[in-house]
Amino acid sequence: MNARSLACLVAGLVAASFTSRGRASIVLDLAVPEYEACGQVSINGYVAASPGAIQRLVWVWGDGMTNESWFPATHTFPTNGDYTVQVTAFADTGESKTATRSVVITSVCNQSTNIVLNLAAPEYEACGQVSINGYVKASPGDVQRLVWAWGDGTTNESWFPAKHVYPSNGVFAVTVTAHSDLGETRTATQQVSVATITLSCDNTLRVYPPRVVLKDGKTNETLRVDLRGKNGLPIPVTLAQTTFVSSRPNLVQVDAQGRVTGKGLGEAQIEVRVQGQPRTVIVPVSVGEILLEPTILLLNTNPPSTGQVFLRAFNADGSAVNLSGRQVQFSGGNAVASVNAQGVVTPLRPPAQFWDSPYLNATLDGMPARNACFVRVTATNLNLTMQDYAGENVTFRVATQVGPYPFGALMNDLQVVKVFDAVCRLQQRLCGATPNQGGRQFFALDPGMDAGGTVPCGLSGNPVRLGVVVDNLGSCFGGEDWLHWGVIGHELAHDFLSHASFADFCAGLANSGAYSEGLATTLSAYSFDEITAAPERFGIAPATLANFHGIFLMPDSIRTGHYEALTNYEANPDYAGRFNADLLDAIMLKLGDDYGPAFLFRFMSVFYPPDELFMSYQDETQRLTFWVAACSAAARTDLRARFRDRWGFPVDDAYFERILPQVQQRASQRDPVITASHVGSDAFHLCAHAVRDTTYLIQSSPDLSTWITVQTNTPSSFTLEADLPLPSGFGQQFYRVLQWR
Numbered sequence: 138m139n140a141r142s143l144a145c146l147v148a149g150l151v152a153a154s155f156t157s158r159g160r161a162s163i164v165l166d167l168a169v170p171e172y173e174a175c176g177q178v179s180i181n182g183y184v185a186a187s188p189g190a191i192q193r194l195v196w197v198w199g200d201g202m203t204n205e206s207w208f209p210a211t212h213t214f215p216t217n218g219d220y221t222v223q224v225t226a227f228a229d230t231g232e233s234k235t236a237t238r239s240v241v242i243t244s245v246c247n248q249s250t251n252i253v254l255n256l257a258a259p260e261y262e263a264c265g266q267v268s269i270n271g272y273v274k275a276s277p278g279d280v281q282r283l284v285w286a287w288g289d290g291t292t293n294e295s296w297f298p299a300k301h302v303y304p305s306n307g308v309f310a311v312t313v314t315a316h317s318d319l320g321e322t323r324t325a326t327q328q329v330s331v332a333t334i335t336l337s338c339d340n341t342l343r344v345y346p347p348r349v350v351l352k353d354g355k356t357n358e359t360l361r362v363d364l365r366g367k368n369g370l371p372i373p374v375t376l377a378q379t380t381f382v383s384s385r386p387n388l389v390q391v392d393a394q395g396r397v398t399g400k401g402l403g404e405a406q407i408e409v410r411v412q413g414q415p416r417t418v419i420v421p422v423s424v425g426e427i428l429l430e431p432t433i434l435l436l437n438t439n440p441p442s443t444g445q446v447f448l449r450a451f452n453a454d455g456s457a458v459n460l461s462g463r464q465v466q467f468s469g470g471n472a473v474a475s476v477n478a479q480g481v482v483t484p485l486r487p488p489a490q491f492w493d494s495p496y497l498n499a500t501l502d503g504m505p506a507r508n509a510c511f512v513r514v515t516a517t518n519l520n521l522t523m524q525d526y527a528g529e530n531v532t533f534r535v536a537t538q539v540g541p542y543p544f545g546a547l548m549n550d551l552q553v554v555k556v557f558d559a560v561c562r563l564q565q566r567l568c569g570a571t572p573n574q575g576g577r578q579f580f581a582l583d584p585g586m587d588a589g590g591t592v593p594c595g596l597s598g599n600p601v602r603l604g605v606v607v608d609n610l611g612s613c614f615g616g617e618d619w620l621h622w623g624v625i626g627h628e629l630a631h632d633f634l635s636h637a638s639f640a641d642f643c644a645g646l647a648n649s650g651a652y653s654e655g656l657a658t659t660l661s662a663y664s665f666d667e668i669t670a671a672p673e674r675f676g677i678a679p680a681t682l683a684n685f686h687g688i689f690l691m692p693d694s695i696r697t698g699h700y701e702a703l704t705n706y707e708a709n710p711d712y713a714g715r716f717n718a719d720l721l722d723a724i725m726l727k728l729g730d731d732y733g734p735a736f737l738f739r740f741m742s743v744f745y746p747p748d749e750l751f752m753s754y755q756d757e758t759q760r761l762t763f764w765v766a767a768c769s770a771a772a773r774t775d776l777r778a779r780f781r782d783r784w785g786f787p788v789d790d791a792y793f794e795r796i797l798p799q800v801q802q803r804a805s806q807r808d809p810v811i812t813a814s815h816v817g818s819d820a821f822h823l824c825a826h827a828v829r830d831t832t833y834l835i836q837s838s839p840d841l842s843t844w845i846t847v848q849t850n851t852p853s854s855f856t857l858e859a860d861l862p863l864p865s866g867f868g869q870q871f872y873r874v875l876q877w878r
């Protein structure tokens with residue numbers, strides 16, 4: 138028997154009845170309708186087929202609306218009255234069965250005539266996506282929210298245009314309710330017919346890199362298209378099947394081979410289509426760069442001083458953009474400091490509280506600078522000398538000396554810029570995210586008085602702020618001969634995690650900080666593990682590596698302190714009472730120790746691409762179960778028992794099993810796949826899809842059981858290539874490619 142759904146049916150079941158036609162039968166029971174506010178009704182029930190499986194439930198609501206939905210099905214009636222609801226279950230055996238229920242609606246909310254709510258015809262996009270535009274206005278009053286019930290059991294709030302992805306083809310009744318600040322409501326309904334879900338909707342189409350960044354003299358990039366089936370196996374794609382179209386051909390050009398070029402300044406998109414595939418991929422392209430400097434200004438009110446911010450712009454080919462005749466605008470001033478049209482910044486008063494201090498922004502012909510300038514106003518002059526230390530991806534603006542801290546010397550001696558250039562690259566690879574639209578990442582040492590409210594330690598953003606208290610000396614930047622590597626890496630990781638995919642998971646979690654903070658620490662620690670494992674790859678000297686040891690939030694500190702905390706927690710696991718970020722990063726690092734360095738890469742692949750919402754959750758338990766599923770998929774083993782028994786996680790087994798195939802597909806989507814090999818007389822050429830800057834092991838085996846590593850390979854492009862010898866004589870040899878780091 139193949140049963141579908143049932144959340145809370147106990148009382149009021151219609152007695153089970155069996156219709157027999159031959160040996161097949163369908164059981165379809167409806168529970169008593171549950172009445173919600175404003176004419177909404179929810180009907181639960183039970184359906185099963187034996188033999189066979191139920192394919193769909195079709196609801197005819199009795200008010201002219203029809204849709205498909207599993208239990209519980211919800212519907213909002215437009216007017217009070219008695220209705221007969223009819224539901225029909227269709228089995229894959231071709232059988233069907235119908236049941237009916239009477240509902241009495243008395244709670245329809247007053248359709249306020251003060252609210253106008255009109256819906257446009259739905260627009261259908263590929264693979265079940267529907268977009269509904271419309272018009273809403275309240276008078277008197279203001280519309281505060283639009284609540285959508287999509288007719289498939291999903292509800293959410295969204296302004297126009299509202300978008301939804303349906304899980305199956307069918308007819309759905311959409312209800313939208315506008316709520317005004319006067320407490321009035323108005324409801325409108327719309328029927329949608331989804332027919333865009335095809336078998337190839339199960340395929341994953343990805344394009345690497347997910348964003349093209351052309352700057353600092355780098356004026357081209359080649360896109361690689363990766364198509365995989367539901368089973369994760371690659372589907373060959375030829376260039377003849379692929380089309381690339383630039384949204385702004387005079388700024389960004391793309392040829393039939395996916396080679397992207399751009400020399401100027403601006404933003405464009407490339408649309409990638411593969412013949413026969415319903416989904417398309419949009420690759421944003423950032424060309425050139427606009428910066429606002431300095432990234433922090435220190436100003437004082439006694440005696441009054443003024444500062445100056447500059448906008449600087451560069452074409453992708455590295456040449457400076459001539460700003461004369463172009464429109465530069467500065468904004469962001471407030472009661473603490475103001476900025477004028479020439480970029481002159483005037484301090485007005487020290488901040489009264491933490492969030493008072495302004496971030497200034499700038500635009501060039503309406504295009505925004507990728508970073509802000511933070512303004513720190515103090516009453517007296519701090520007498521600090523600020524200096525920029527710039528690398529490929531990062532710029533640090535640091536006071537050369539604060540009390541006994543020789544930060545300028547440490548910047549040079551400890552290769553700080555080189556280290557964080559590497560951390561940036563590694564986190565970009567791990568997350569597949571490009572914060573600041575590919576713009577340079579700034580770090581600002583943010584000094585202040587205790588009372589003036591500097592950052593207690595670090596704060597993510599662009600710039601990342603790192604606090605130093607100068608009158609009661611404390612620093613989250615570093616000490617006399619060491620740096621707060623872990624804190625800086627953690628704040629940087631927040632920037633790489635500030636995307637929709639991860640935010641959607643965190644939203645609504647009772648303890649979301651454990652995940653956002655814990656995972657930021659994990660990502661940072663992994664980056665330092667990678668640098669430590671292969672320092673020569675990043676040009677990092679032994680003295681720098683030695684400085685990593687024993688520092689807060691660095692890998693060895695976590696493996697002692699946080700591991701010990703986890704051991705203590707395991708003695709008496711209490712998820713609701715005691716779970717926190719330190720335990721989470723300990724768990725993630727420990728799973729990496731157990732399942733290899735590729736664990737976190739595969740885990741973050743579940744959240745790839747960063748702007749895609751891919752999961753829906755009913756409650757906290759499902760969110761936590763998703764995390765367990767993502768870890769299990771990344772580790773290629775079922776970790777439910779470990780999370781439940783040792784770490785006290787609530788796990789919803791049915792949900793786990795339902796989502797696991799999708800989570801596994803996502804975890805493996807960036808795994809290396811050998812796509813071609815060319816045989817010569819005594820050698821062959823191995824070619825595989827790869828992720829840039831990732832280290833792979835090529836291994837060989839005569840019998841698929843014992844493997845030896847024949848090559849370590851770190852491709853600088855999205856293709857891994859190797860020339861390998863053919864086995865002599867008539868022997869056979871197997872090869873595999875493993876992602877190592």
Ligand SMILES: [Zn+2]
Nearest residue numbers: 627631654657
């Ligand atoms: Zn944090």
